[in-house]
Amino acid sequence: MNQAYNEKIPQDAKDIIQTIEEAGHEAYIVGGCVRDILMQREPNDWDITSSAKPEEIKRLFKRTYDTGIKHGTVTVILNKEHYEVTTYRIEGEYKDFRRPEQVSFVEDITLDLSRRDFTMNAIAYHPLRGFMEPYGGIQDINKGCIRSVREARERFTEDALRILRALRFSAQLGFEIEENTQKGICDCKALLSYISKERIRDEWIKICVSPRPNTITKLYALDLLRYVIPEFINAYNTPQNHPHHIYNVAEHTLVAMEHTPPDMLLRLTVLLHDIGKSETRTTDKKGVDHFYNHPERSAQIAKKVLRELRLDNQTIRDVCLLIENHDYHLRCKVNKVTIKKLLSKIGPDLFDKLLVVQYADVKAQNPNKLEPKLEMIQLQKHIKGEIIQNKECYNKAMLAITGQDLIQVGIPRGERIGFLLDQALELVIREHSLNTKQNLLDYCKSLDHKKSYGDKQRNG
Numbered sequence: 001m002n003q004a005y006n007e008k009i010p011q012d013a014k015d016i017i018q019t020i021e022e023a024g025h026e027a028y029i030v031g032g033c034v035r036d037i038l039m040q041r042e043p044n045d046w047d048i049t050s051s052a053k054p055e056e057i058k059r060l061f062k063r064t065y066d067t068g069i070k071h072g073t074v075t076v077i078l079n080k081e082h083y084e085v086t087t088y089r090i091e092g093e094y095k096d097f098r099r100p101e102q103v104s105f106v107e108d109i110t111l112d113l114s115r116r117d118f119t120m121n122a123i124a125y126h127p128l129r130g131f132m133e134p135y136g137g138i139q140d141i142n143k144g145c146i147r148s149v150r151e152a153r154e155r156f157t158e159d160a161l162r163i164l165r166a167l168r169f170s171a172q173l174g175f176e177i178e179e180n181t182q183k184g185i186c187d188c189k190a191l192l193s194y195i196s197k198e199r200i201r202d203e204w205i206k207i208c209v210s211p212r213p214n215t216i217t218k219l220y221a222l223d224l225l226r227y228v229i230p231e232f233i234n235a236y237n238t239p240q241n242h243p244h245h246i247y248n249v250a251e252h253t254l255v256a257m258e259h260t261p262p263d264m265l266l267r268l269t270v271l272l273h274d275i276g277k278s279e280t281r282t283t284d285k286k287g288v289d290h291f292y293n294h295p296e297r298s299a300q301i302a303k304k305v306l307r308e309l310r311l312d313n314q315t316i317r318d319v320c321l322l323i324e325n326h327d328y329h330l331r332c333k334v335n336k337v338t339i340k341k342l343l344s345k346i347g348p349d350l351f352d353k354l355l356v357v358q359y360a361d362v363k364a365q366n367p368n369k370l371e372p373k374l375e376m377i378q379l380q381k382h383i384k385g386e387i388i389q390n391k392e393c394y395n396k397a398m399l400a401i402t403g404q405d406l407i408q409v410g411i412p413r414g415e416r417i418g419f420l421l422d423q424a425l426e427l428v429i430r431e432h433s434l435n436t437k438q439n440l441l442d443y444c445k446s447l448d449h450k451k452s453y454g455d456k457q458r459n460g
Helices: 002-006 011-022 032-038 054-060 109-113 137-143 152-158 161-173 179-194 197-208 213-221 230-237 249-258 264-272 294-308 313-324 336-346 348-363 367-389 403-408 415-430 437-459
Strands: 027-030 048-050 064-068 073-078 081-087 089-091 103-105 124-126 130-132
Touching (some): 011 081, 027 109, 054 073, 089 109, 109 130, 152 179, 161 197, 197 213, 197 264, 213 230, 213 249, 230 294, 249 348, 264 294, 264 348, 294 313, 313 336, 313 348, 336 348, 336 367, 348 367, 403 415
Parallel strands (some): 048 081
Antiparallel strands (some): 027 048, 027 124, 064 073, 089 103, 124 130
16 A cells, blocks of 8 residues: 555655654654645645754755744755655744744654644655554545644634635635534634735635635635625625626626636636626616626726735736726727737737636626627637738837837927827738838828927917
């Protein structure tokens, strides 16, 4: 039995365990990597726990660095790979509901496992001695159950972020949260207000890009959304009484997320693309709902949400651009001119992502009206492909002239240069064959002459 698991463990990790044990200490791999090999998943990293103190680990290995020396963690480097080795420990008081004030090193691995969050993560494995699982973690993995180690309220009071970790594991693994653990979540949820937005953001994004983004509804049911993204709560209470829709806004959003690749930018866009509908909903005399200007309002709300979650500026910009334009094809006729103008605004890479967002959006609408919408997405893709293949101009950098060219023909520096380049771009967007240096210089000089003549007339 051990051999099958041993083959999954990197030789470096086994060598670290052997080195530690030859020096008279114990060592196991532990935590998420053990859970993952039990579930036939590929672990992201390999953590090791040991009875050896940090200073002893540093003596045993040539290349180490202190990762969390206060809490007993040293990173060992073998063959360019990094392995965290943490001393068996128990933890003191958690005054900030996130990290212990102090830790005490112990000799018994069972005590170390007792401090961990969920039974599925409180499993250790040794290549010779096999599994150590005092809290029934293997059985809970087999049942698909997320259960706290010992008393749930105590675990969540120690570290309130474990509340979101439970939901994140549910989203990633498809496990159900055990009843007493869920009760502990409800009892301790207010402690999330003490957790930093960065920590909350990291767990939230993992939920969003998981195979089960509809886990967000579990957060809603447990009244956890108020601590993460309260603006989404109203989506559950916003119907879409319209021939093109069969879901309320929240349901539509989550189905659309399921049709979106597990990419952070795309999933966040789809999550927030209709968040402004609750504020823009109107109902006509026939009982049909309308959501005029909801993309603009959704982008405004998205910007606020993502800033509060401490997302970087580039991600915020891209998400908001995608949201603002996610239904542009419904507002204007799709042709080369409109596609070029959109390419000028968002660029070709973001344009491709926009088509992915549109696809997810329509897949979560009325299936009886799906085919024409899919054809529209293909039309946009085809037109964009032609523009790129023919190297047709859609931004000022692609113009045959520059601002310096205009200055050299006598047009003064200043705002007028930018205006003329904008007009030149507008011209070649409509007729790309005009994108030659002489054509554009003649056109800009004629525009500048008209302005100068108009100014003289007004001043005369």
